[in-house]
Amino acid sequence: MARLSHRHDTTWPATQDRRPGFRVFRLLWRTQNTTRAFSSNTSNGMNTMKQTVDFRFAPDARRAQQLDQEMRSELAGSIRYLRDACLGQIDFDNPALSRIADELDNGALYSAKTFSIYYDLVLAITTDQHEEAAKLFASLAKEQPLSRKLITGLDDSVGGEIYASRMMESMPEGITLASPSGQVQRQFTENFQAASQLLKAGLPELAGELEAIIHEVVCVTGGPHDRGQFHGGSHYQLWGALFLNGGLHATRLEMAEVIAHESAHSLLFGFCTQENLVRNPDEELFPSPLRSDPRPMDGIFHATFVSARMHWAMKSLVDSGLLSAEEIAAAQDAAAIDARNFRDGFCTIAAHGDLSHHGRELIENAHDYIQRAA
Template structure:
């Protein structure tokens, strides 16, 4: 289960296990809501059953997270809104493959854009300045998303299979940072399992898009292993230099970043060897691969010096170390 090599079967197994855990928790929460007359038992059963289906919409888990927050916040209006969002998300989706959306209710469902935003933008110390795409920009992002997935299918099929096993939804947005602020590249969160957020303006081509999917689904896999728990015993307030960010980050984020750099290297290495890239793409990917290796080494130095890995954290991280250590030269 913890092997570094991407594996579609591993992805499907992990996805089933995570959704089963969410479904069990959701059933308990909805039973409590039903006792208060907020939902009937048949509808609750239908929602839980939808989460057990292979192509369950990430919006189900996003609305579930909102429902839990509304209950603990004693917000009956939000409880009602989240139940409605769960009902809507439980309807069968017309899309067969990965759905492309943006950060608005028109593509995510009534009230869902703000819930997605709150889950992806979950670090008050480093808030994301993000906005939805306009229709033309979303069309371009969809075309690029399809091209990036096709490139993975042809160049790194084992990674493509794992990505497709985990992802249901790519949510595109654009960065709106103030002058001098760092723009975001992408984001993932356990409480939006099956979805990733990508900054469309930071995806210049299909190779970058493919690498971003390797990156963000790497975070998803780690979160799936730990069920959203930290991979380190270090306090969240402890901050160190990150290989992917200019601002100091918690150790858990640095372990994640270092792991996904190995996954990005793997993606680029396999694409370079596949013969599917153009000459220009090959040159850029080769330079990027060297950058990922240097950044991994920087992250590894911080991890080894400061991180107190949990048992799951060590089991997940060590195979990435072994992959990078085994590279030639």
Template structure:
């Protein structure tokens, strides 16, 4: 498939199907490898889970992480961890009623909240804690408002987001310093978008919209990177990035550029729908400027595959058109 930089439901469906197939194939493989150390009942339950998951085309960041952890446990010969991981699999809900999970132990299968609690990206890691149950309605209302704005301005982007993201996990953290994380994506939990409850309070709806588009764009690019490396630079190389203090990998800068392109295009459409929307204008100008900073680093130092070069150059062409006021 020739990957596109544009929001695309068809591309997201292709990527999601690829992830689902690999995910369940990996589960079948680790189940085979661990056959001798597992109870026959849990083997039977996992076999049934795989069968149902294939029928429902199920995927989840939870399952992705469990399988990753099983792989590490096999390597470390940790039988206890292998048992812990496999026992969680039958508890996963193959047909969830909603994509939004408010991070509280009552909303997850027993043991899953703590198992899933550490989040990592290429710079930060943190652990989440229980969200107060009484905050759930405000969180859901804020998300609904943000999703409606996205749908009204760019329905194809909305459809892509709903397809590529398995679950939006709303988290709470005790961290209250300059490094507070408002949202996140973790390659070890591919399919899950993490959003901090602090931005789901209705105070700044555009900030929430930004983070939904931001993290969903990461999910698209992470999924593409399971099929094409995109960035070939060694991760030991570090370069300045406009979205983070300190230096960052080229992979991280490429991700930042792709995300900034997506957000810029969205706010450009928002401004076109209402030229008097000063908040949208500020968001647009900031994201365009930061994209150009990232693109400059990528152009000078990036070692990319053909697909990686085509995607980022196409993004830049559209950003240039926005700057020229013709897109």
């Protein structure tokens, strides 16, 4: 699903599976009467998340690197299975797919576009659209790893229209994404770099986490006739990409806050390769303290955890000694709102949430932090 950033979180229900892992493909695999887990067959011998990743609340750059690599190794294993399952039935470039899978296992950073093509390919295969699957296999075979982290406008991004359509497919009617003007993009890049320097100096673990899981920052704007405003977002089928409105977040503190917000959403996506964090069905809606409309528990969980992360970022920047007096006042005000939003959201989760073991650990650790700090 697309995640739209705002102080009162504006996340929207997913139209399909709500987690970023490979659940759709796991279901396909089960029809082949196999019980092998994806992460048990990566060529680099990575252990499963339960063995390697902890669920502490504070940012952890090394853990983020593990999550990022696990997501890429999951994709590698899935590509290999698609290759083997479709051999002789659908035309594709076998050596190219093998190369991509091997490079993913060895740490190559493929773009969010690669993940998007994969999800479309699985859908085409599972619905017997073999001609479309052949086209998507061909597109996947052409993918190349990124050479560096990218900060681009929407039109200049690796994914372009693919990114726009993927993000907008689950956004509410009346909100669109457009490419920014050159001036807006230049100012956005300056603000993003200033905020990144602030985070590196004051919050190095959060900066490291961002560096580990975000590889494409895409500057966008809204459409001229939109009935709402897009602040920022991410999508579980676009792993590694972050979309931010270049016309907003005008100061380094505002930009640092939205970075903390969106990187936390992406982090939660990364925790989902082994199991859902939330088991409540998306059709089950609850009153949300962070939104005026009823929300699925997954959206409330995300918004609540992210509120705690934003509080951590604002409080830690205040304590860093790097902010001006005006910035300190703004950060303290923001942190107070974040703490209130977290407590309200946590009450809803405690009353109605059906959480997995991972989900429980994450939200309880966030609660422990707020109890100590706020």
